[in-house]
Amino acid sequence: MKFITITTDFGNLNGFTGTMKGVIFNITPDAQIVDITHEIPAQDVRTGSIALWRAVPYFPAGTVHIAVVDPGVGTTRRPIAARLGDQFFVLPDNGLITPMLEDAEAAGKDIVIVHLDKPEFWLPVVFTTFHGRDIFAPCGAHLAKGVRLEDMGTIITDPVRRPLPKPSKSDRGFAANIIVIDVFGNCSTNLRVSQVPDLAKTTLKIAGQTIEGIVPSYGHRKPGELVAVTDSEGFVEIAVVNGSAANKFCIRLDDPVEVIFDD
Amino acid sequence: MKFITITTDFGNLNGFTGTMKGVIFNITPDAQIVDITHEIPAQDVRTGSIALWRAVPYFPAGTVHIAVVDPGVGTTRRPIAARLGDQFFVLPDNGLITPMLEDAEAAGKDIVIVHLDKPEFWLPVVFTTFHGRDIFAPCGAHLAKGVRLEDMGTIITDPVRRPLPKPSKSDRGFAANIIVIDVFGNCSTNLRVSQVPDLAKTTLKIAGQTIEGIVPSYGHRKPGELVAVTDSEGFVEIAVVNGSAANKFCIRLDDPVEVIFDD
Amino acid sequence: MKFITITTDFGNLNGFTGTMKGVIFNITPDAQIVDITHEIPAQDVRTGSIALWRAVPYFPAGTVHIAVVDPGVGTTRRPIAARLGDQFFVLPDNGLITPMLEDAEAAGKDIVIVHLDKPEFWLPVVFTTFHGRDIFAPCGAHLAKGVRLEDMGTIITDPVRRPLPKPSKSDRGFAANIIVIDVFGNCSTNLRVSQVPDLAKTTLKIAGQTIEGIVPSYGHRKPGELVAVTDSEGFVEIAVVNGSAANKFCIRLDDPVEVIFDD
Numbered sequence: 001m002k003f004i005t006i007t008t009d010f011g012n013l014n015g016f017t018g019t020m021k022g023v024i025f026n027i028t029p030d031a032q033i034v035d036i037t038h039e040i041p042a043q044d045v046r047t048g049s050i051a052l053w054r055a056v057p058y059f060p061a062g063t064v065h066i067a068v069v070d071p072g073v074g075t076t077r078r079p080i081a082a083r084l085g086d087q088f089f090v091l092p093d094n095g096l097i098t099p100m101l102e103d104a105e106a107a108g109k110d111i112v113i114v115h116l117d118k119p120e121f122w123l124p125v126v127f128t129t130f131h132g133r134d135i136f137a138p139c140g141a142h143l144a145k146g147v148r149l150e151d152m153g154t155i156i157t158d159p160v161r162r163p164l165p166k167p168s169k170s171d172r173g174f175a176a177n178i179i180v181i182d183v184f185g186n187c188s189t190n191l192r193v194s195q196v197p198d199l200a201k202t203t204l205k206i207a208g209q210t211i212e213g214i215v216p217s218y219g220h221r222k223p224g225e226l227v228a229v230t231d232s233e234g235f236v237e238i239a240v241v242n243g244s245a246a247n248k249f250c251i252r253l254d255d256p257v258e259v260i261f262d263d
Numbered sequence: 264m265k266f267i268t269i270t271t272d273f274g275n276l277n278g279f280t281g282t283m284k285g286v287i288f289n290i291t292p293d294a295q296i297v298d299i300t301h302e303i304p305a306q307d308v309r310t311g312s313i314a315l316w317r318a319v320p321y322f323p324a325g326t327v328h329i330a331v332v333d334p335g336v337g338t339t340r341r342p343i344a345a346r347l348g349d350q351f352f353v354l355p356d357n358g359l360i361t362p363m364l365e366d367a368e369a370a371g372k373d374i375v376i377v378h379l380d381k382p383e384f385w386l387p388v389v390f391t392t393f394h395g396r397d398i399f400a401p402c403g404a405h406l407a408k409g410v411r412l413e414d415m416g417t418i419i420t421d422p423v424r425r426p427l428p429k430p431s432k433s434d435r436g437f438a439a440n441i442i443v444i445d446v447f448g449n450c451s452t453n454l455r456v457s458q459v460p461d462l463a464k465t466t467l468k469i470a471g472q473t474i475e476g477i478v479p480s481y482g483h484r485k486p487g488e489l490v491a492v493t494d495s496e497g498f499v500e501i502a503v504v505n506g507s508a509a510n511k512f513c514i515r516l517d518d519p520v521e522v523i524f525d526d
Numbered sequence: 527m528k529f530i531t532i533t534t535d536f537g538n539l540n541g542f543t544g545t546m547k548g549v550i551f552n553i554t555p556d557a558q559i560v561d562i563t564h565e566i567p568a569q570d571v572r573t574g575s576i577a578l579w580r581a582v583p584y585f586p587a588g589t590v591h592i593a594v595v596d597p598g599v600g601t602t603r604r605p606i607a608a609r610l611g612d613q614f615f616v617l618p619d620n621g622l623i624t625p626m627l628e629d630a631e632a633a634g635k636d637i638v639i640v641h642l643d644k645p646e647f648w649l650p651v652v653f654t655t656f657h658g659r660d661i662f663a664p665c666g667a668h669l670a671k672g673v674r675l676e677d678m679g680t681i682i683t684d685p686v687r688r689p690l691p692k693p694s695k696s697d698r699g700f701a702a703n704i705i706v707i708d709v710f711g712n713c714s715t716n717l718r719v720s721q722v723p724d725l726a727k728t729t730l731k732i733a734g735q736t737i738e739g740i741v742p743s744y745g746h747r748k749p750g751e752l753v754a755v756t757d758s759e760g761f762v763e764i765a766v767v768n769g770s771a772a773n774k775f776c777i778r779l780d781d782p783v784e785v786i787f788d789d
Contacts, residue, residue, distance in 0.1 A: 297547045299541040300544060302537075318544050321548035443540070446536060446568070480600025481601075481654075493654065495660075496653075497653070505597055
């Protein structure tokens with residue numbers, strides 16, 4: 001079984017992702033395809049990269065991840081493919097790959113990136129408005145079918161990078177930011193819980209509110225209360241118990257979070 | 264082929280359900296996964312239980328149904344798994360299982376329920392905020408792979424129950440309630456059509472409106488007209504032909520429906 | 527591997543399409559099912575037919591396409607199935623099939639259409655409100671499993687047709703219309719780019735705006751600018767670079783587009 005995931009900002013309205021699956025099954029009929037999400041906000045490369053980054057570690061070795069959030073479709077931006085350790089990626093060269101690439105580099109994994117410049121792996125006709133169907137889907141399918149990455153394009157070492165904002169050290173802790181808001185209105189920061197010396201002895205400030213302590217789970221506070229917890233990837237998360245922190249306190253992506261380590 | 268369904272309130276925005284599928288395929292690569300819905304309103308356990316209840320009878324014997332509508336994630340509420348006749352369920356012990364359990368009891372089916380208290384069937388690290396990924400998905404995958412239910416946890420006999428409201432007998436018929444509103448605005452009641460002695464000789468009152476007779480299909484009345492029909496599970500449904508009854512008459516879940524058997 | 531696609535206006539809220547998949551897997555457990563879209567606007571047969579039409583050419587030979595946009599469910603409108611060249615279709619006889627049928631006729635493909643009038647291929651109980659589950663899903667599954675189309679119903683030659691509006695010749699070019707608006711707000715017309723003699727020497731008028739020339743890709747104009755490009759099926763498309771033409775200029779389905787060939 002060959003696993004392929006798809007992450008896009010195409011929505012589920014027009015059948016674009018269904019069409020990509022038709023292309024994939026034409027090339028490799030025994031693929032197993034998983035949708036990560038197709039509801040990335042239009043052309044929001046960073047949110048797309050985070051959604052994929054959070055899902056990748058849970059997939060089997062050899063999985064091919066196709067991601068298309070591609071404001072530059074039809075321009076000279078390169079289509080690329082990469083092998084980062086035991087996972088494959090097929091996506092536009094616009095920074096989408098950054099968090100996965102940084103993790104692979106930090107872990108000392110084997111890294112190969114190619115410019116997908118060989119039209120024999122594309123569909124015969126390529127429209128400038130839908131490389132997801134005409135380039136990324138067929139290239140991902142060929143990879144899943146067993147074509148060697150190195151045979152699919154020219155090796156490059158200068159992929160476009162768009163690093164996520166990193167929390168910065170402050171006098172008494174960290175200046176962090178909200179980088180993910182989920183469907184429940186839970187707001188994840190870019191600060192790892194492992195960077196916090198004592199969860200109970202930590203004060204957080206966001207949106208004019210003060211939160212005392214990072215608790216083990218939502219259930220440790222009453223419904224409606226604003227809490228800090230560990231999110232599902234190990235980052236500090238701001239949430240309202242059985243409610244939406246984003247809605248209740250008008251929290252948006254990039255909003256600052258002051259994390260203070262109490263004396 | 265081993266079938267697994269997933270029902271959640273996670274939406275399709277953040278890739279949570281895609282991640283669950285990665286976990287499943289890591290454990291049982293030849294599973295076939297079906298999404299029931301991920302658009303259950305946040306933390307609405309009853310609506311989640313109804314969506315699953317309506318889908319289950321149409322799945323092959325041996326299907327494993329994973330359902331995660333879980334306001335109590337990370338608290339002491341138990342993760343459970345059940346075999347009800349020839350179908351399996353993996354879900355939080357918060358009442359989600361109730362309608363399937365009641366049906367199995369009424370039909371005299373074989374019933375086994377276990378508390379999923381054996382960490383060897385979970386992911387190695389369990390975050391308090393995402394048991395869907397860390398407990399329910401791997402346990403469901405192990406069940407689909409053939410692990411015996413009885414080996415996955417301690418047998419329990421006291422699952423939390425949240426029975427759906429039942430229609431009550433009135434002088435001249437039934438006092439029923441709306442329990443499902445679908446995407447078209449059709450409103451299903453909790454009264455089975457089989458409880459109505461004569462469909463033509465029945466009067467329904469809802470939202471200040473009166474409907475004469477339960478007709479065989481939408482097409483028996485004109486577009487725009489309010490009708491009563493048999494819904495796709497055999498319950499009495501209120502609908503507007505080619506329109507939305509919910510929108511037109513501001514009908515909401517739990518709204519009362521008076522069903523009068525004419526003399 | 528037997529491929530089945532599903533296109534509906536059911537949304538993803540109530541689990542209807544998950545239930546259809548259960549029905550299919552009960553009949554043909556090794557099917558591979560692809561969702562085209564379930565977000566067709568309620569009962570909008572034309573938009574449903576276009577979404578399917580655009581996806582079909584990318585699927586493997588032998589694929590069975592089930593489509594359910596069905597305002598007449600439960601009335602006398604016929605359920606039908608068709609073989610158009612090497613693709614199969616299972617859908618209500620309300621015009622949904624039209625663009626695929628016209629293409630097959632124009633290409634001189636082999637065409638067979640049957641009225642699905644043999645209840646042995648339906649579910650044992652058919653509800654008047656959900657033929658997607660009770661008739662179309664099982665018939666599609668039987669076709670995918672290898673039952674001959676001609677054995678599943680009575681051959682008909684008079685399917686209902688709802689042709690898409692065609693562009694009409696004008697003095698200096700074409701009077702076209704918007705027939706697709708995608709999730710990005712890009713607006714496709716019914717005029718093929720191949721009908722335009724000189725892309726650079728063409729003027730388009732829509733919504734009080736004038737566009738000079740059809741450019742090779744969005745990237746040939748600045749962000750925010752209104753452009754004409756070739757869409758992913760070879761039709762003339764109106765778009766705003768990195769924005770939504772539909773929102774910015776209040777463009778709606780059927781809006782007229784004047785296409786003028788410059789001297």
